[in-house]
Amino acid sequence: MRNTTNLRIPGPTPVPADILEAVGRPMVNHRGREFAALVQRVTERLKEFYLTKGEVLVLSASGTGGMEAAVVNTLSPGDRVLAVSIGSFGDRFAAIAETYGAQVTALAYEWGQAANAEDVRKALAAEPEIKAVLVTHNETSTGVTNPLEEIAKVVREADRLLIVDAVSSLGAIPMDMDGWGLDVVVTGSQKGWMVPPGLTFVCLSERAWKANESARMPRFYLDLARARDMLQKGQTPWTPAMSIFFGLDVALERMVAEGLESIHARHANIGRMVREGVKALGLELLASDERYASNTVTAVRCPEGVEISALRTMLEDEHGVVLAGGQSKLSGKIFRIGHLGMVSEDDIRDALGALAEVLPRVGYSIPVG
Numbered sequence: 001m002r003n004t005t006n007l008r009i010p011g012p013t014p015v016p017a018d019i020l021e022a023v024g025r026p027m028v029n030h031r032g033r034e035f036a037a038l039v040q041r042v043t044e045r046l047k048e049f050y051l052t053k054g055e056v057l058v059l060s061a062s063g064t065g066g067m068e069a070a071v072v073n074t075l076s077p078g079d080r081v082l083a084v085s086i087g088s089f090g091d092r093f094a095a096i097a098e099t100y101g102a103q104v105t106a107l108a109y110e111w112g113q114a115a116n117a118e119d120v121r122k123a124l125a126a127e128p129e130i131k132a133v134l135v136t137h138n139e140t141s142t143g144v145t146n147p148l149e150e151i152a153k154v155v156r157e158a159d160r161l162l163i164v165d166a167v168s169s170l171g172a173i174p175m176d177m178d179g180w181g182l183d184v185v186v187t188g189s190q191k192g193w194m195v196p197p198g199l200t201f202v203c204l205s206e207r208a209w210k211a212n213e214s215a216r217m218p219r220f221y222l223d224l225a226r227a228r229d230m231l232q233k234g235q236t237p238w239t240p241a242m243s244i245f246f247g248l249d250v251a252l253e254r255m256v257a258e259g260l261e262s263i264h265a266r267h268a269n270i271g272r273m274v275r276e277g278v279k280a281l282g283l284e285l286l287a288s289d290e291r292y293a294s295n296t297v298t299a300v301r302c303p304e305g306v307e308i309s310a311l312r313t314m315l316e317d318e319h320g321v322v323l324a325g326g327q328s329k330l331s332g333k334i335f336r337i338g339h340l341g342m343v344s345e346d347d348i349r350d351a352l353g354a355l356a357e358v359l360p361r362v363g364y365s366i367p368v369g
């Protein structure tokens with residue numbers, strides 16, 4: 001085992017040393033002035049990444065908690081929703097809505113494909129009772145980014161709510177909440193934000209807050225109206241994951257210094273570098289149309305005869321490179337390389353070099369040329 005790890009999974013992502021140090025700070029009063037100032041600073045900065053005038057609420061939960069908050073705060077049991085799914089996280093969004101009594105119409109695609117805005121338009125026209133559309137911006141299980149701006153356009157035209165899982169996209173790839181007319185946008189601390197897991201961020205549009213007034217799904221811990229009221233005082237309804245807040249404060253400072261556009265450009269460049277590198281090894285992407293291949297995670301088809309678990313173990317034990325496997329029906333069929341948050345060209349060169357070294361030893365011969 002090496003003592004330096006190149007953690008190339010799509011979350012949790014590597015945490016820079018200064019952020020880790022902040023996470024270890026002593027506790028303060030979570031209802032005191034110092035913490036209130038931190039909460040207000042953090043939520044103001046998050047707006048710059050969401051590109052919204054709305055309040056960004058920071059909840060203590062993983063990303064799935066944010067997805068659940070998005071659903072239960074805007075819908076009522078019996079409401080019809082269209083769940084667009086291109087993979088495992090899209091299915092999860094549908095399952096949450098179903099659990100709370102929504103009537104879910106699925107618009108599901110083969111894993112590896114992106115959703116199509118025209119299909120969404122047709123589905124909404126066919127069912128005028130559909131109140132909301134659930135969509136994953138970047139499907140982490142397949143390495144595919146949906147054309148969210150186009151989907152948002154048809155949802156706005158049809159005048160429904162658009163609820164977006166942006167857990168593995170926001171802060172890394174372009175998304176414009178107000179400009180595109182998104183209604184609820186959820187993300188999580190352990191993905192593009194370079195912070196440990198523990199916080200999820202949720203932002204509602206004016207339309208979504210209006211829907212909140214009549215939304216009757218049960219909620220207590222994840223009650224967003226309560227969170228919004230407490231935010232006025234720089235507080236959260238319940239004791240928050242303060243250590244992660246300390247880290248987030250430093251992370252946002254770093255991100256503001258790098259700049260939104262530079263962060264997006266870095267991810268686009270690295271995404272391209274990963275795809276080119278993988279293809280140069282003769283491997284195939286799971287993304288069926290490379291225009292929709294994700295700039296935060298790349299899913300690679302397992303070559304014939306190679307056992308993914310053996311590949312991943314050798315990469316980790318001998319090179320310190322940690323890759324992710326496939327989720328649910330893609331288990332054993334793909335491996336995934338995470339490249340969001342703190343990631344450099346050197347990290348990718350190191351990971352690709354390790355792959356090139358290990359692949360021939362697990363039964364794959366790299367094509368020459």
Ligand SMILES: *Cc1c(COP(=O)(O)O)cnc(C)c1O
Nearest residue numbers: 062063064089138140167168188
């Ligand atoms: C990571 C992730 C989530 C949330 O997962 P948690 O484990 O609950 O943080 C949701 N959606 C997508 C697309 C993700 O990548």
